[in-house]
Amino acid sequence: MDSVTFLEGIKYLMKIGTLSDLHIDRNDEYSGLDLEKNLAEIISEKEIECLLIAGDISNHYETTHNFIKKVEQLSRIPVLFVPGNHDYWARDHDVTNTREINAFFNKQSYSLVGKPKLIGENWAIAGTPGWYDYGYGNSERYDEAAFEKKQYGFASWNDRHYVDWGKSDQQVSSDMLTQLYSDLKTVADRHIILMTHVATHPQFVIPLPHRIYNYANAFLGAKSYEQVYTDFPAIKYSIMGHVHFRKVIKDKERTYITACVGNHKHWKIKDFKTQINKSLVTFDIN
Template sequence: MKLALIADLHLDINKEYPVREILAAILKEKEADGLIVAGDISEDSGMTMREAEKLEREADCPVWYVPGNHDMWSTDFARRSTDQIYADYAADPRCLVDKRVDLHGDNGPVCLVGDIGWYDYSFASNLYSADELEQMSHGGRTWQDKLKNQWTADNRGRMQLMVDKLEKKLRSCGERPVIAVTHMLPVDDFCVPEEREGWDYFNAFLGGSSLGRLYERFHVTHAVCGHVHFRKKVRRHGITYHCPCLGYHTEWERFSHHGDDAAWQIGETLQWIEV
């Protein structure tokens, strides 16, 4: 079974480029058996769900996704609370929140589980106190979740809830190999180098090591994440960690001189696994 991995499509920010159409064509051409999207499809939950459905139809293969922090944003909590948005995702058949997908791999059954994950500040430099990190603001910059996500009132509590939910799902997989998907980073290998201004602070909001430690206790073979807009893959303790982020078109230039050649960028971003 051939599965494609990608994250951070940001279809609204990248709207000048036919990202969904190009992605669907590649999946068809390569005869993918499914696509896993590790969050940040758009900044509107309705759009994210609609685009996932369209992508599945156009690519003619199943699409599974977890929401990213952008997919969870609300600019009016009275109208759309963070918990309501999360509940809407849980009800979407393509979203991995509150579900386990049982796949028929080439060598036997494989489980697919996932959720957003969250952050617990464990990736920040220890130069900063918990109180400073709770501000989610540093050097005149504010992490946007602070303004657009109500969970930021208790980030570490939310991370613990996510770890507990994922643990339950992982336990239900028994001895089967597992593909685990979060938007947030489970390992610090994908953090932004601390030399880049402000990131010794803002790495706090990229994920947490409790996710990676959780995976090591179960039969996770592949872990997929996004969020940090890198395109990387590392192997740690028998688990292959994938970070396949398309990112914003304004960032594409830094990946290569191909710049705004969307087809090249999408092809280069996709990672593939055989299960």
Template structure:
């Protein structure tokens, strides 16, 4: 089975890079066909509105004819177009979709399962010696504000949300028995995927890139692949026999070309599970 991985498409802000009538769902579907992918995993941040993101997922599923599984990113919890302000309502919306992994592990066979949740940030990758938790809770450093402060409304502090999602991930991991696991989150779960410290900006804003508390999962569960997004770059890493994959399309300002199809082709990571 060939599994494709992609994240951080941001189809709304990257829309201006499209030419003619082609859509991002068509581009991704063509790549699935060309690369003969059997199962597609998308690790969040499709757009900045949950209904737009879901429409994209439905289109790719219909056009490609393969399963397309998804965990929301922080931007997918936004509602810039539709004006929803209850983020937990948006979480429940995604949870009820057939292509969502939220609280619904996907059993591939007797040997493999896919477990996923968005995850949230617990401030653990920020510089704890320089900033207090109260300062991280402000989500603002001088003139810069982490935009989830404006558009995401969990009704609790970030660390509480991060723990809430971690508990859901652990429950799902426990439910799949002794199967090998492909874990998919949106936030990063390994220190090598944040911006190296010290850094004048990211010694603060790293706090919102991932959760260091999630690292314990790799010591407890048979995770073979760990898929992430959020950071807008492309990187793979093997550490302690876990294959970490970050396959972000990211914003067009970071692209090496002006061609969305070429960039998506470069961003997609494909790996193959052995046949039984």
């Protein structure tokens, strides 16, 4: 698909906001009566003109979809989104074919897959959910077959139970990367904001060796995606989710961001609006 013209007439400074991993159904106890309204109020207060959400809004694709549409309605700004692994889960509904859920998301106006958004004359936003390729796991301790089991002692990675692509994780990861390259090529002459759900930079996974993350890192990111930064130097911002921590790294070429709201179990202040304010990262483009 061709790139989609998006706010093409922008001639001024534009403020972008980004969040991920809201997990609204896990954190609903602390969200108050209307989380969408709270988020719209924050958007207004911070004068955000476009919101990017890097996945894991909920465990149900319809809940995720409805949340995005309501935030757009209340805030009156565009929301762009790439799904996270939780958005694909088939735990609370009967759609067990993950490719069917993926097709649902990809056809929505907020999707970036196959349709990068052009902003003004100089910028574009491209993205993919991405999928983990086991590359950040400790391959000296575990082989591919061990990672494929998604089982660590008595604990399991829940995608094992609730996600079914009908193909291997590495193939899903590779397919998404191929699509991303196709999309990036269409906007390579612009400054690019890249958004993925999984981590695509070694500073956004847990340093190894680590007793637990020797294994768990395999599911946090896609090491093969690091090559996009070399192949597309026009990427000026890279937005990621999934890892449940908040971090911003700047180098000479670009800024890397995770703005994860995360799980209430790790919040010192048990209030969703407070955590959105603490997590939200904004930046200006022109």
